[in-house]
Amino acid sequence: MSEISTKPPSGMRDFLAADVLRRRHVLGIVQRVYESFGFVPLETPTIENLSTLLGKYGPEGDQLLYRILHRREKLQRALAAGNATELELSDEGLRYDLTVPLARVVANYRELPAFYKRYAIQPVWRADRPGKGRFREFYQCDVDITGTTSVVADAEVCGAVAAVLHALGFTEFSIQTNHRELLRAFVAAAGLLPEQESPALIALDKLDKIGRDGVLQELAQKGLGDGGARLLTALEQARQPDALATLAASDGPFRAPALALQTLFATAAEGPAGKHLVFDPTLARGLGYYTGPIFEIAVAGLAGSMGGGGRYDGLIGMFKKQAVPAVGFSLGLERVLLVMEERGMFPALGVGPQVLLCRMADVPAPVAVRIASQLxxxxxxxxxxxxxxxxxxxxxxxxxxxxxFAAILGQAELAAGTLAIKDLRAGEQASVPAVDAAAWIARRC
RNA sequence: GUGGCUGUAGCUCAGCUCGGUUAGAGCACCAGGUUGUGGUCCUGGGGGUCGCGGGUUCAAAUCCCGUCAGCCACCCCA
Known part of the structure; x- marks a missing residue:
């Protein structure tokens, strides 16, 4: 094949006019709603230092970072040394999410408000294998509040994304909610080690899909048999209706996080997120930096999630000495678009000219340009x-x-000072004085 | 990373089972029917090294191997 491939790279896409309009439609609503909650915009560079990015997302996350190769002399030097490692060949990478750049910014600018509410709508890049609703370049729409541990902040970020979904026309969705400390307490109580938490929860998350026996089998395969089984039983109990209240009333490690979630539910109940928050004791999010409540948006018919978030009180402290608490929520634009497309949730979005100005060969181009300008x-x-x-x-x-509409300009029209205006939809045509043409068309658009 | 499916015209696909002249259709595109009138209709036309590489064969879109790409499910995520 001697021709150059005209496809964009794997997992990346071109957006033609209709796609762009749909994306803008959603992004416009996201921006408007986020701003209505008092969030202010932030934009950060596409490229971050690897020192900023590495070690924040867990080992899998580090593997998915797009790294930027050194150039020229620096590259030559690294190669000449032989057996160069990834770290020696690169010290920059593409943004992987919007949360870590926010943490860097908060640590970098002392003049920011003590309670900083920012939103960010930018693309991020992950060297993932693409799939349905999964891309290597995709947009996230984040809201975050730094500087407070208040449950109000937790409730507000949930409220903001819920308000966005309402404004887009979603009615049925849930914000699955759990608490990192609650999970930790369950894992410890089951006699599992902290590092067994992740594999155990991955297996338990499939409870609805593969059933109790399937989960037990998978736990045994991972060598988590007894502890895993105890964890399964505990989490099944936690899924019962009043389980959260029971845990909140208990003594020991379950009490504090369970109370925190109860308070969150009570607070969020007065906002748009209210009825959508659902306690899900099996929810575990992969990103390493979460410390408190964690969220994930679930909607019928979508395998993955439409968004996720949580509290990360330790992340900003990785960039400066004093820790700054923070909580955030991220909507995945492509996931939202995917579901809206499948459900036909877009309004009619107009694009292109309302009028094409046509002219005969004997009409000078400057005349056409002048009339177009008037219209x-x-x-x-x-x-x-x-x-x-x-x-x-x-x-x-x-x-x-x-x-x-088409506006037709020939010698006859020039002489009469009119335009022949054709309504392409109705198939009708009228001769309209040039000075009235714009109003004539506008009335019929 | 694992399993499965699919790669034939710009797009959607047929043909492949059982190898056999110039590889088809619909849509799209171009021209004409209509030199100041689109969308319908009629006629004609251009466009394909059958993803790529190798093998088997007198002969490969068709059979075999490899490879790349896309899709679906899993995993993980937004």
């Missing part, structure tokens, strides 16, 4: 057909791009 000044979206093929060609083009 645009009146607020219409206008395209001037560049060439002057036969009128059928020009109208066929107008039809192909979906322009509802």
């Amino acid at each position: 645009r000044a009146a607020g219409l979206r206008v395209e001037v057909f560049a060439d002057t093929p036969q009128m059928g060609k020009q109208l066929a083009y107008a039809n192909a791009i979906g322009a509802p």
Whole structure:
């Protein structure tokens, strides 16, 4: 194959007009709702130092970082040394999420408000294997609040994403909620080691899919047989309706996190997230930096999640001496779009010119440009057909791009000071004085 | 990372089981029917080294091996 591939790289996409409009539609609502909660925007660079990125996402996360190769002399030096490691060949990488850059920014700018509420809508990159709703370049829409451990902050970030989903037209979705400390207490009580938490929870998460026996089998395979079985029993009990209240009333390590979740539910109940928050004792999120409540948005028919978040009181402290508590929530734009597309949730989104200005070959181009300018000044979206093929060609083009009107300019119109305006949808045509044309079209758009 | 499915025209696909002249269809595109009128209709046309590489064979889109890419499920995530 001598031709150059015209496809974008794996997991990355081009967006044509219709795609862009749908994305903008969603992003506009996200921005408006986030700002209504008092969040202010932040944009950070595409590229971060690897020292910023590494060690924040867990070992799997580090593997998924896109790293940027040294250039020129620096690369030559690293290669000349022989057996160069990844770290010696690169010291920068592409942003993996929006939370770690936020943590860096909070640590870097002392002048930020003590309670910093920021939103960020930017692409992130992960060297993942692409799949349905999974890409190597995708947009996250984050809200975060730093500087407070208050449950109000937890409830507000949940409320913000819930309000976005409502504004987009979602009614049925749940925000699965758990608490990192509660999980830790369950794992300890079952006699498992802290490092066994992750594999045990991955197996337990499949309870609904593969059933109790399937989970037990998988736990045994991982060498977590007895402790895993105890954990399964405990979590099954925790899924009962009043389990959270029981845990909150208990003594010992379950009490504090269970109380925290109860307080969160009671607080969030007064906001948009209210009825959507659901306690899920088996929810465990992969990112390493969560310390308190953790969230994941679940919607029927979507395998993955539409968003996730949680409290991470230790992350910012990795960048500066004093720890700063923080909580955040992230919506995955592509996941939202995927579900909205499947369900036909988009309104009609217009694009392209409302009027195509066509002209005969004997009409000078400057005249067409002048008339187009007049129509645009009146607020219409206008395209001037560049060439002057036969009128059928020009109208066929107008039809192909979906322009509802064509304005035709020939010697007859020039002499009379009119435009022949054709309504492509109705198939009707009228001769309209040029000065009235814009209003005539606007009335019918 | 694991398992499965699919790669044929710009797009959606047929043909492959059982190898046999110039590889087809619909849509899209171009031209004409209509030199100031689109969307419908009619006629004609351009466009394919059958993903890539190798093997078997007199002969490969078709059979075999490899490879790459895409999709689906799992894993993980947003």
